Amino acid sequence: MANLNLTGYLAMYVIGTVLMFTVSMLTYKKHNLKLRQAIVFTLIAFAGGMAGTKLMGMIHTAVLQAAGFSDTSGMSIYGAVIFTPFIVLLICLICKQPWRPILDLLAPSGIILVGCAKLGCLFLGCCPGIECSFGIYYQNYKRTMFPSPIFEFLTILVIVIIGFLYVYKYKNRVVGALYPILCMLYGSTRFLWEFMRYYQPAEAKHMILGMSFWQFVSILVTLAGAAWFIALQPECLHKIKSRSSKPQVRQKASHGKGKR
Numbered sequence: 001m002a003n004l005n006l007t008g009y010l011a012m013y014v015i016g017t018v019l020m021f022t023v024s025m026l027t028y029k030k031h032n033l034k035l036r037q038a039i040v041f042t043l044i045a046f047a048g049g050m051a052g053t054k055l056m057g058m059i060h061t062a063v064l065q066a067a068g069f070s071d072t073s074g075m076s077i078y079g080a081v082i083f084t085p086f087i088v089l090l091i092c093l094i095c096k097q098p099w100r101p102i103l104d105l106l107a108p109s110g111i112i113l114v115g116c117a118k119l120g121c122l123f124l125g126c127c128p129g130i131e132c133s134f135g136i137y138y139q140n141y142k143r144t145m146f147p148s149p150i151f152e153f154l155t156i157l158v159i160v161i162i163g164f165l166y167v168y169k170y171k172n173r174v175v176g177a178l179y180p181i182l183c184m185l186y187g188s189t190r191f192l193w194e195f196m197r198y199y200q201p202a203e204a205k206h207m208i209l210g211m212s213f214w215q216f217v218s219i220l221v222t223l224a225g226a227a228w229f230i231a232l233q234p235e236c237l238h239k240i241k242s243r244s245s246k247p248q249v250r251q252k253a254s255h256g257k258g259k260r
Contacts, residue, residue: 008123016116017046023109030167031101031175038105044091045084045106049113052083060213067207077117078214081186082221084110085179100176107178108163111186115156121149129196146196155193159185174232183225191218 021042028038056079064071085103092099121127128138129146136147162185163178194215199205208216 005123005125009120012116012120012123013113016113016120019116020046020109020113023112024105027108027167028105031105033098033101033105037097037102041088041091041097041102041106042109045088045110046113048084048087049080049110051087052079052081053077055079055083063207063213064204067204069201069204069207071204077114078190078217080110080114081183082217104167104175104178107182108160108167111156111163111182112160114186115153115160118149118152118156122147128198130198141198145198148193148197151196152190152193155189156186159189177229177232180225180228180232183221184229187218187220187222187225191215191222194218 021039024038024042025035028035053075057075059079060076061071084106088103088106089099091097092102118127122136125138125140127149128141129135129148131143132146133144135145137144159182163182166173166178166181194205194212197205197212197214199212205212207213211219
């Protein structure tokens with residue numbers, strides 16, 4: 001049963017914050033960063049993400065009111081995904097810090113906090129899915145509804161695993177490519193899960209070109225991530241070519257020794 005429980009919601013935020021810092025502390029060496037850099041920029045990402053959630057809520061409210069809806073949005077965790085990289089990039093440029101590995105560090109740790117915040121929605125009784133017979137009973141809606149927060153959390157776990165596989169297993173990994181990969185995966189999956197979300201009034205689900213506000217935002221995030229990732233591909237192709245040419249060099253060297 002989903003109840004109006006602010007304590008449970010805040011508890012999930014605390015758990016997500018602890019996991020965010022834990023992941024950063026465990027993985028900073030893989031990104032050739034110092035412990036001090038990991039701590040400082042994880043703090044910056046946390047603060048920037050909180051500011052982003054509030055800013056995104058304000059933008060959402062403005063769009064709703066412009067479309068003639070009276071609903072308001074206090075905050076949206078989606079704002080953390082969108083605005084955090086801009087804040088981190090700006091500070092990195094000002095302080096002359098390597099923004100690529102720093103964003104690679106923050107991508108999985110930050111999205112873990114987003115996932116925990118999604119679970120927190122169950123305690124707060126918000127962000128439900130469509131009405132169905134096999135879901136969770138939402139007390140404030142007085143009906144059984146699809147547990148969207150749970151499935152969005154599980155989706156984020158899969159995204160985190162993919163991110164770790166890219167960092168630790170992919171030999172031709174390009175530094176700075178993890179955040180755009182996250183944007184593509186989160187944006188595209190969030191677009192799909194929006195079809196299962198409940199909207200009141202129902203017209204808000206089709207307010208922008210037949211899509212919800214968050215589906216429209218998800219398309220923008222996915223496209224931005226794709227453009228960012230494509231921009232890094234020349235560097236990726238260079239790495240692949242350099243790796244493929246190494247065995248040939250060794251073979252020529254050994255062939256030359258045989259002639260001697």
